[in-house]
Amino acid sequence: MPSQVETALKKIINDFIWDDGKGTCIAQEFLHQPKEVGGLDLLDIKSQNEAIELMWLKTYLNFSPKRQPWAAITDLIIAGLAQENSITQVIKTPFLQCWEIPSRGPRLTRLNDDIKCMIKAAKDQNTNLAAVKIPAHLRKELPAWYHTDEKLTTIRSRPEKCLIEKHETRLITDLINVSARIRNQNVTNIHTPNPFCPCQDCATDQAKGCYNPHECAQAALAKLQNLSPKWNPWGPENPIDGLSLTPSRKANNLQAKINNDEIVFNPSLTCGESLADIFRVFTNPNRLSTTPALRLPPLGRTPIGPKITIFTDGACLKNGKRNATCGGGTWVSRGNPLNASIRVPGPAQSNQIGEIAAVIQAAASVPLSQPLEIVLDSKYVIEGLTNNLNNWEDQGWIGIQNAPFFQRAAYLL
Numbered sequence: 001m002p003s004q005v006e007t008a009l010k011k012i013i014n015d016f017i018w019d020d021g022k023g024t025c026i027a028q029e030f031l032h033q034p035k036e037v038g039g040l041d042l043l044d045i046k047s048q049n050e051a052i053e054l055m056w057l058k059t060y061l062n063f064s065p066k067r068q069p070w071a072a073i074t075d076l077i078i079a080g081l082a083q084e085n086s087i088t089q090v091i092k093t094p095f096l097q098c099w100e101i102p103s104r105g106p107r108l109t110r111l112n113d114d115i116k117c118m119i120k121a122a123k124d125q126n127t128n129l130a131a132v133k134i135p136a137h138l139r140k141e142l143p144a145w146y147h148t149d150e151k152l153t154t155i156r157s158r159p160e161k162c163l164i165e166k167h168e169t170r171l172i173t174d175l176i177n178v179s180a181r182i183r184n185q186n187v188t189n190i191h192t193p194n195p196f197c198p199c200q201d202c203a204t205d206q207a208k209g210c211y212n213p214h215e216c217a218q219a220a221l222a223k224l225q226n227l228s229p230k231w232n233p234w235g236p237e238n239p240i241d242g243l244s245l246t247p248s249r250k251a252n253n254l255q256a257k258i259n260n261d262e263i264v265f266n267p268s269l270t271c272g273e274s275l276a277d278i279f280r281v282f283t284n285p286n287r288l289s290t291t292p293a294l295r296l297p298p299l300g301r302t303p304i305g306p307k308i309t310i311f312t313d314g315a316c317l318k319n320g321k322r323n324a325t326c327g328g329g330t331w332v333s334r335g336n337p338l339n340a341s342i343r344v345p346g347p348a349q350s351n352q353i354g355e356i357a358a359v360i361q362a363a364a365s366v367p368l369s370q371p372l373e374i375v376l377d378s379k380y381v382i383e384g385l386t387n388n389l390n391n392w393e394d395q396g397w398i399g400i401q402n403a404p405f406f407q408r409a410a411y412l413l
């Protein structure tokens with residue numbers, strides 16, 4: 001929506017609410033709140049427009065084979081905004097690369113208002129490649145040049161230019177293929193480290209006009225080796241990171257649920273199928289990690305100490321009311337130092353929060369390396385922690401009630 005239309009609509013609403021602007025008694029943001037908390041459920045045009053723009057962004061960033069034609073055309077338009085000295089063949093999109101769209105200047109006039117709004121929404125809401133776990137096959141699909149992990153520099157060296165122009169490398173997987181001759185010694189087709197190597201790969205490259213294929217292969221390898229561990233394409237598809245549960249344990253959990261038995265916490269994180277799945281909005285750009293997520297106890301994978309069982313429960317006074325107060329309790333045995341009662345701080349107060357707070361207290365009081373059994377009767381918390389976490393993470397936790405509490409519990413578990 002053009003900004004002048006948004007302003008005009010806001011004025012019409014304001015005049016209607018405040019009788020032609022004869023005085024505004026309550027800040028607008030309160031009127032947007034739900035009626036249950038004293039608001040008017042008044043349409044927030046600005047937020048609604050931003051939400052629509054983020055949905056466009058989601059469609060634009062869908063790099064699956066079903067990508068919409070307008071998204072591919074938008075790539076070309078946005079690519080035109082890259083710096084003059086960039087190598088155009090390898091400019092894809094700033095959302096997958098380290099170059100940025102200029103925030104001002106004459107080049108911006110090439111964008112229409114819709115694309116400008118979408119880019120602004122992406123920036124304002126901190127859109128980033130911030131998925132916790134990025135599968136190896138997606139790391140290979142990323143653009144090889146102006147890689148998201150790199151600092152923006154001018155591509156100047158002969159081998160780099162040759163890799164782009166003669167070897168036509170575009171993706172990380174292309175660099176892997178070019179560097180293969182150095183990494184794998186093929187007995188029937190031996191590569192020798194000199195510009196005139198007669199091996200099959202070098203001969204093919206020479207025919208394309210490359211006069212030092214060995215040097216180019218070395219440059220490709222160096223580029224791959226410089227990537228930080230999170231983006232390194234040679235990491236295994238399913239690394240031993242403690243972030244997945246074995247299939248047999250998953251099957252046991254299904255049975256345990258039916259029998260109301262012990263369910264093993266499943267820390268699995270979904271690995272997306274396409275590049276679109278690794279984008280996140282509302283991220284904190286200062287907290288983006290370049291190391292892969294890991295769930296290993298500090299002293300290794302072997303559990304240390306005997307299993308400890310903690311009973312937890314939550315409680316709330318005046319549940320559902322404005323002045324509700326909640327808390328939780330943990331109990332191990334009479335006189336045990338882990339027995340605790342806690343009062344939940346902050347404005348969010350409900351029985352459900354009391355229940356999850358008690359689990360947080362229990363998980364925080366036992367080291368990750370020690371086996372822990374938590375016994376509780378809250379179906380809401382059990383379902384949340386044993387069934388819903390994956391879906392919630394996939395949804396980016398948008399609209400999930402009590403998300404910060406569940407995130408804290410999942411982190412501790």
Ligand SMILES: [Zn+2]
Pocket residue numbers: 181190191192197198199200201202203213
């Ligand atoms: Zn060779």
Ligand SMILES: [Zn+2]
Pocket residue numbers: 159162163166167205210211212213216
């Ligand atoms: Zn070359």
